[in-house]
Amino acid sequence: MKYKYQLIILGSNVPEKKIVIDQVKAELRNLKLPEEFIKVIPASCFEAEYKGNQPAFALYFGDTSGDFKDLGVTQKLLKDGTMILPIYYDNFNSDIPCILSNQNATQYSHSEVHKIANVVLESFELLRDTRKVFISYRRAESTDVAIQLYEALEGYNFDVFLDTHSIQKGEPFQDELWHRMTDCDVIVLLNTPGFLESHWCKEEFAEASAKQIGIVQLVWPNHQIEDIDKSSYISYPIQLKDDDFASKELLDKKKRLVHSKVKLVITEVEAVRARNLAARQDNLITEFRNIAEKHKRTVTVQPEKILTEDLPNGEHIIYIPTIGIPQSSSCQSAEIKKELMGYDNVSIRLIYDDLRIRDKWLNHLDWLNDNFKKDIKTLKKRDFELWLQKA
Template identity: 55%
Template sequence: MEYKYQIVLTGTITSATTEITELFYKKLEELQLLSNAYKTINASDFDKEYKGNQPTFVLYFGNSEGNFEDANLVEKLLKDGNIVLPIFYNSFREEIPPILSNQNGLQYSNDKNDTIVNLILESFGKLRNSRKVFISYKRDESTSVAIQLYEALEKYNFDVFLDTHSIKPGEPFQDELWHRMTDCDVIVILNTPKFLESNWCKEEIAEANVKQIGVVQLIWPNHILERIAEVCFPINLNENNFINKVYNNKDTSKLTNETVSSIVQQVESVRARNLASRQDNLITEFLNIARTYGKGMNIQPERFITEKLDNKKRRIFIPTVGIPQSIDCDPSSALMKEIDDFSVNEVYLIYDDIRIKEKWLNHLDYLNNHLDVKTIKKQKFDEWLQNH
């Protein structure tokens, strides 16, 4: 039986359904994932196409007239233990069937398509469940906008790092800052006129380049785009993007709601797009060193590395973006299926350990002595591959 990831489309199908589906397959291409490993299933094809033992994400599209289509189908999908995301337009209570009343729904708008697609990819283990953003800014120029973006991104369930809000008193400031940047998905730079006069800001940009972290650069009015990051997505602001056209007061300047929504959408998009390049960096470096020792390794379509061993077993190496957590050592059910198919007896997470706090590295070393899934530091790739 062919093994696939399933997206089941239920409820009242509209143009929004088509837009989300098209964006999903576009994201697969950006992440360099094979599209034929995924399939979308409509209610009309459900009995023929749906497989209960395969990873599934269900979208339920509400109906403003209260016509709860596919309610029986959703009941079966819930009993199978599947994730169901109710999508409503105005009123959750009126548009979503009672059987989904305990589910956390999402109110639809065009700028939510990225969010919906990323939720699907996260559920399949193709994006990190944590959604981490780092805001880089100059305090004496853009504090009020930095706080505004912090609050807006938190509202959309991002874990946001802002120095004034995220570092506890008594924490080593610089160590904590580098540690948190290492683990973020996107950096939002508030490029004000004197931004690059700050040594702290320059160092943060240098770190972003080293880590190949995607940067959303907000360029202030009457300022220019700085060529400050390898992976950069610029947004040119003008005075109309600011409430009352006030953009040069660090304490009172605020972006309009429309501008904030646009920035949040861009952050969501860059987050998914940047994952592939950071995985590629880990994969490329690991494979280059492995080849110097004559090891036969291959990249699989789902972006992990396999190595054949003499005893007809295989090792699997999984590129892990950011800081590995203990939960990362428990592979998803989909990956476990792939591991079973390969008769694998060793699984490793490979990660970039530069700038991660020593305390956390020691914790990961401790987990290596107690869990079946091990971790390998980037700075130890050569040593590990030479000895294994």
């Protein structure tokens, strides 16, 4: 591998360093990427191992006593434009040096470890930074909990879809709903007793299974999960009890979850993202390779979860499986992956599943392909066969 992502570890020598690094490695495994894909560089090895021309991200672990370390390295990284995430414990102003006072920080806790690891992956474009969540629920039974989770997830920087809050007036409701589900990372499904009795809720669940989107499932008290869990592609059920609700009245439709359970849902959503992304990437890769094999095209899966094809004329094609709707950030990620492969004469195709993406978006992506001569273009699933049968 010509390039490596560099994770630089700065600050106090605390046990949390190992916990976070281990979680980053676990998330790489969830993404089915090799651990060595990210090179962890402690501050003590910075001068010997750091390469300024390769992608880098830094974590700075604060100190509750104000004994700040590695300020020289921190200054150099800031000058280079490297992103640094300060991690504090009690108080940002006292735990973090002034040199990092303008940086967005996170407070360390056990529930934040997944989030910190995901921020690292997002910074290297290994995990989408859009953080999209879709809440599926039956209005007659769980509207207040749905709104509660919407507000809580938004507060944790998730882009949350909730039908009553997220569809603009004048938009075709059902088309926009399927479109937003296609582009999400995780579905939070409120499995109330009457959930599957609703036609639209049942449709949403079937759509999630067809798109193989991971589901964090909240199962209401005294309600079974078997009916829904058997057909779900990736489902993580949370069985709720009466004590998980602030109101104990069985007929109270305005029930809200207690704070600890809301925090659990947020942690679980954070934990599911990488696993779900990997599963959907694998499915897209498998389908593309099967069609390529049928047409005698030699497409190779690289450890970085991208596909490459070497053409007889000396040109190369990189195919990058793209989950959801290709965006400008997908192109930025593609440029990094081109550098990783070390190719010169190369074109890139962002391959994606176009099922349920609205026509106006598909037409826009096709227009970009036709009108820009950039070497990065999109290729939708319905065109895999046509593209790969070309001589």
